[in-house]
Amino acid sequence: MAVITVEHSSVALCTSEVASLDNGPKKIPFRRNITVSLCAAQRHHIDTLLCLGKTLQGATINQRDIIMRSWQRCLHEYQLDPSKPRPVRVVPQHILRTHQESVDELLHVGRAGVDRLYAQIASFGYVLLLTDHAGITVKFRGDKEDQHALRRAGLYLGADWNERYAGTCAVGTCLHEAIPLTCHQREHFDASHISLTGSSAPIMDPQGNIIAVLNISSLNSPRTLQSQAFALPLVIHCARMIEDAYFLHHYRNQLILRYDSSREFVHLNGRGLIAIDEGGNIIAANSFGRELIKAHQRYRPSLTSQTFPRATQLFDAKVVDLLSIPSNSDDDICAFRVRSDNSIVFINLIEPRRNHLRPRPTPAEPARPAPPLERLAGDDPAMNRIKKLAHRLRNESVNILISGDTGSGKTALAQAFHSISERAHHPFVTMNCASIPESLIERKLFGYHPGSIPNGQAEGEQGLIQQADGGTLFLNDVSDIPLHLQSRLLRVINAGELLPPGTGTKMDIRIIATTHRSIQQLVDNGLFRKDFYYRLNGAEFRLPPLRARADKHYVIRRVFEELMEQQPHRQVLHLRADAMSALLAYSWPGNIRQLKNALSFAIASADSKEITVQDLPHECLSPVHAKNDAPCLITEQTTHASLPDEQAEQLHALLRQSQWNISQAAKQLGVSRPTIYRRMQRYGLVAPNRQG
Incomplete structure (x- = not known):
């Protein structure tokens, strides 16, 4: 029987005793009379580690080298005791x-x-x-x-x-x-x-x-x-x-050589990335690029140094050859030979963003804002198709139907469509079909002559259709128009005439209608006239929901900037990356309208020059971000989640202790004052002087 003594512990166990352990939990005495209850697998694992000394006498431990090196570090460098499993440590x-x-x-x-x-x-x-x-x-x-x-x-x-x-x-x-x-x-x-x-x-x-x-x-x-x-x-x-x-992202303002051994993969997933300046000097490289640099240093040992070589030392090319890649190839890719091994790689040149280098407009030539239609979207494919179609149809005599989820930007698209057309200098008249009582819809649309309506205005009233003459009539939520009024509107569309009581008046209007419901389904159920639907639907634009858009980052930035422009006297704020990440991760069931509300709340509640994830409405946070916003109840020795009741109790105790001083409570928890107010609202906590 071989006995192995391990330096870091006074425990001496024999290999035969290890083999005799059964499967039931036992209490094994360790140094300092500490007793630990462990299952058989854990006891066997501990014994294996205790057998791991500088030499192994009579014991065989078959582990990968990398794991063995780590075990040795744990035993001898970190002085960790395998007989004392450590509790999970979670930082505050x-x-x-x-x-x-x-x-x-x-x-x-x-x-x-x-x-x-x-x-x-x-x-x-x-x-x-x-x-x-x-x-x-x-x-x-x-x-x-x-x-x-x-x-x-x-x-x-x-x-x-x-x-x-x-x-x-x-x-x-x-x-x-x-x-x-x-x-x-x-x-x-x-x-x-x-x-x-x-x-x-x-x-x-x-x-x-x-x-x-x-x-x-x-x-x-x-x-x-x-x-x-x-x-x-x-x-x-x-x-x-x-x-x-x-x-x-980090080198977006630098020239970057992206390369791969296969031409087909360069644009899609080029493995090598090397950032250079205009003189061809290498600034940085990704992991694959650094491997190429190491190969070069082995190939030219005399050139090895702590600084990067020039790109022309890696590739058989002149600087002008690398900088001319976009103009020398139809697909923006050129082939070059690698000097260290004579292999061929295909290189694409990613040019930097030059926005920060453009001269600012002089006061005499103010910068022109982007056209309304262009501001609606960034690089989302579905929105780009909508923008192209809108440009083609802007002056055509067809009515437009815009469909999409609530809050997805249907009204903004309708206004942008009107603004780029020849009708831009004529009225854009809006009728919110869902918000007007059914008894008033006909009067709103067609107006009335003097004396034709009991208790009406003596001079009569001009209807929305007549107000929109020469311009655009915008029917918001058109699916809410009653069937009998659909017939009258259909006659106006067919004949181009307004027919209130009295003689007819010729009208020139374009109708843009929106709906968040399936009009085809309403037609099938007999709730919407088929002929009216086809008259409205000269061209249909289907807006994607915000959660499905590829340009969410652009939309968030645009909405935030527009909201800030509406508050010129407020200090300049910016969205921190953690807030942007939370906004990008959220599903936005209320789409852009909900996004505007969330950002308005964040702007109003921010107590510094930047908006963080803590300033966003709680319902807009993912579960992980919401946990980040919860009170700090986890210490290094705590491994279980705290219940909401416990969180409320701790916050209440902290507020009482600070005599309901919100700033002091926020400082102790390491959060902002608005965060404390949100938690108080969430848990129903009210300061004594505000009760009643």
């Missing part, structure tokens, strides 16, 4: 916010990649973590039904997965080794983590330093490591996508 809210702000730009740029990866893994029971360079979880995606179990396991927002504290794990060991890896079940150092499986990949900044780690983890997975064969390549691919998106 104000500390978490600091870590999130340190990767603010990355969180904003990487949001789409994180969402896409989670959509691929959620059905398999995985959760997604994004940590900063210190191993603190700054973004989390997981099933809400499992949140209590996930919190207990440390798979949650704010959890500390640094190897110095958590031991060998996917995130911490990935950070230390700077390579992608999977840490599967008993490869974890801490016995409380041996049911977990995680796969992580580092995300590098353009200088090659780790700024974040992307991780997917599972509470329960098959025993074999081979079961995770799909997970690591998936995480690596997504991490590279986020890293490249961050690179392109």
